[in-house]
Amino acid sequence: MRAEARLVAEADGRGGTRLSTVYGEPPLLPRRTGHHQNPTAAEVHLVGGAAGPLGGDDLRIDITVAPGAHLVVRTIAASLAQPSHPPAPSTLTITAKVGTGATLDWLPEPTVAVAGCDHLSRSIVDLADGATLRWREELVAGRHAEPPGDLRLETTVRYAGRTILRHDLAIGPRAKGWHAMLGRAAGTLLLVGPEAATAEPKIINRMPLANGPAALISATGPDARTVRTALDEGAANTRAHDPDAKPGNWRKG
Amino acid sequence: MSLSTLLVLADGRLPAGAHAHSGGVEAAVAAGRIHDLPTLESFLVGRTSTSGTAAAAFAAASCRALTTRPVPHARSGDIEAAPLDRARLTALDNGARSAARVESLTDHRGALRDDSVRPAERITALDDGIDARTASPALRAASRAQGRALLRAVARIWPAAVNPAGPNPHHPIATGIAAAAAGLGPREAALTAVYGGLTGAASAAVRLLGLDPYTVHALIARLAPECDRVAADAAARADDPVDDLPAGSAILLDLDAERHATWEVRLFAS
Numbered sequence: 001m002r003a004e005a006r007l008v009a010e011a012d013g014r015g016g017t018r019l020s021t022v023y024g025e026p027p028l029l030p031r032r033t034g035h036h037q038n039p040t041a042a043e044v045h046l047v048g049g050a051a052g053p054l055g056g057d058d059l060r061i062d063i064t065v066a067p068g069a070h071l072v073v074r075t076i077a078a079s080l081a082q083p084s085h086p087p088a089p090s091t092l093t094i095t096a097k098v099g100t101g102a103t104l105d106w107l108p109e110p111t112v113a114v115a116g117c118d119h120l121s122r123s124i125v126d127l128a129d130g131a132t133l134r135w136r137e138e139l140v141a142g143r144h145a146e147p148p149g150d151l152r153l154e155t156t157v158r159y160a161g162r163t164i165l166r167h168d169l170a171i172g173p174r175a176k177g178w179h180a181m182l183g184r185a186a187g188t189l190l191l192v193g194p195e196a197a198t199a200e201p202k203i204i205n206r207m208p209l210a211n212g213p214a215a216l217i218s219a220t221g222p223d224a225r226t227v228r229t230a231l232d233e234g235a236a237n238t239r240a241h242d243p244d245a246k247p248g249n250w251r252k253g
Numbered sequence: 254m255s256l257s258t259l260l261v262l263a264d265g266r267l268p269a270g271a272h273a274h275s276g277g278v279e280a281a282v283a284a285g286r287i288h289d290l291p292t293l294e295s296f297l298v299g300r301t302s303t304s305g306t307a308a309a310a311f312a313a314a315s316c317r318a319l320t321t322r323p324v325p326h327a328r329s330g331d332i333e334a335a336p337l338d339r340a341r342l343t344a345l346d347n348g349a350r351s352a353a354r355v356e357s358l359t360d361h362r363g364a365l366r367d368d369s370v371r372p373a374e375r376i377t378a379l380d381d382g383i384d385a386r387t388a389s390p391a392l393r394a395a396s397r398a399q400g401r402a403l404l405r406a407v408a409r410i411w412p413a414a415v416n417p418a419g420p421n422p423h424h425p426i427a428t429g430i431a432a433a434a435a436g437l438g439p440r441e442a443a444l445t446a447v448y449g450g451l452t453g454a455a456s457a458a459v460r461l462l463g464l465d466p467y468t469v470h471a472l473i474a475r476l477a478p479e480c481d482r483v484a485a486d487a488a489a490r491a492d493d494p495v496d497d498l499p500a501g502s503a504i505l506l507d508l509d510a511e512r513h514a515t516w517e518v519r520l521f522a523s
Binding site: 104154164165170175177178179180183186188205207211216218219220 | 259286292295296298299300301302381382384385386387388389390393412434466479495499500501502503504506507508511512515
């Protein structure tokens with residue numbers, strides 16, 4: 001199945017956010033959800049309109065957050081990456097652009113690697129100078145007591161044109177020795193912008209990145225709930241913007 | 254390529270401080286994740302396919318940046334333009350470049366490499382690329398400490414070494430610089446990086462757990478062909494854009510390194 005979703009958020013000029021494009025094809029169905037909690041942000045849930053991703057799927061999500069806007073994107077449930085017969089790889093490509101003074105919160109539920117799956121999720125995020133990002137990625141190795149298929153999350157995040165995070169999280173038969181490096185469930189939450197400033201006291205799983213105002217919170221565990229709890233705790237006592245806080249680069253040149 | 258020179262560079266006794274680092278083994282042993290041969294094997298296999306593969310790729314790319322002469326602009330992947338550029342190259346080069354030399358300018362896809370980027374810029378971009386792949390500040394510091402120690406040795410062993418990277422490059426960058434200085438190529442640089450990571454971690458495990466050194470070396474021998482495969486792949490991708498190079502993430506290595514850095518007493522620096 002080939003499908004595409006597009007989201008465009010813009011500042012409405014009154015301190016809020018207007019969604020000028022909310023488009024999706026099954027199984028990518030974006031639904032605007034409650035913005036009463038945060039009147040300045042627009043929130044969208046991706047509702048699974050079909051099972052999947054299934055082998056052979058080619059899915060694309062394209063997100064634009066224009067300067068000054070704030071978009072929150074969530075999914076309503078975990079994604080189950082599943083095999084097809086005959087076997088074929090599935091891909092999900094997410095591209096996001098976030099403008100100056102804009103915020104994107106990409107907070108989906110985990111992706112579960114069902115036995116036999118062959119799924120690649122590739123994300124490329126381009127942040128303008130002064131953009132804010134919360135970007136969560138979580139993966140789970142199989143359903144209960146199930147050996148996982150191949151699942152790979154490839155992520156590139158650039159800030160003002162410079163790559164600040166480049167990582168691939170891979171589990172399954174092709175990712176040799178993955179269980180010793182990631183555990184049965186693993187996740188990261190990338191914070192970019194003022195709230196990524198150094199947390200005090202130091203939180204062990206919250207690591208300041210070298211190439212920009214960013215921190216990566218990482219967690220592994222036996223299940224998705226453990227990982228989510230650790231990610232939330234890492235982000236919990238986020239300090240407000242501290243102009244004296246240094247990003248993690250202790251040396252350049 | 255000199256095999257004996259490769260042995261000199263890859264020798265664990267090269268005075269470059271490798272013995273001070275355990276490649277994450279000390280922290281993994283303390284956490285109880287490595288306690289016998291099978292758990293060591295899983296760790297070494299996982300480490301090789303994540304950070305070991307990335308280190309190999311960056312060592313190969315750094316070595317390549319320093320072992321090819323800059324040539325006029327030619328876009329990688331632009332196969333249509335290749336014959337024209339190739340003819341222009343030959344004309345520009347006053348016949349000094351042999352047909353074989355022109356052939357070596359093509360990458361594994363048969364397209365001309367993008368050599369318009371100057372070596373120093375490429376090295377800086379590669380060093381940035383390792384920062385973007387290393388979330389843990391403790392691992393970044395350990396990598397730069399090892400890079401500095403290796404460069405110190407290289408400056409004395411191969412005094413003609415070219416180093417556009419400053420005194421504290423990441424370890425794989427320093428490995429590429431060392432290989433180029435020793436007259437080796439990208440594949441040997443990559444092999445040195447991935448094999449050194451494997452043996453360093455394995456020998457730390459022998460010291461920390463008192464494992465039988467014969468069985469651990471049998472394990473290294475079993476994993477050696479994987480090092481060859483990783484190195485060959487790294488060399489084939491030595492000209493790829495930095496963002497396209499391997500970036501296998503090992504969250505447990507990051508978290509362990511951060512915890513390890515807080516210990517007051519430890520046997521290894523990382």
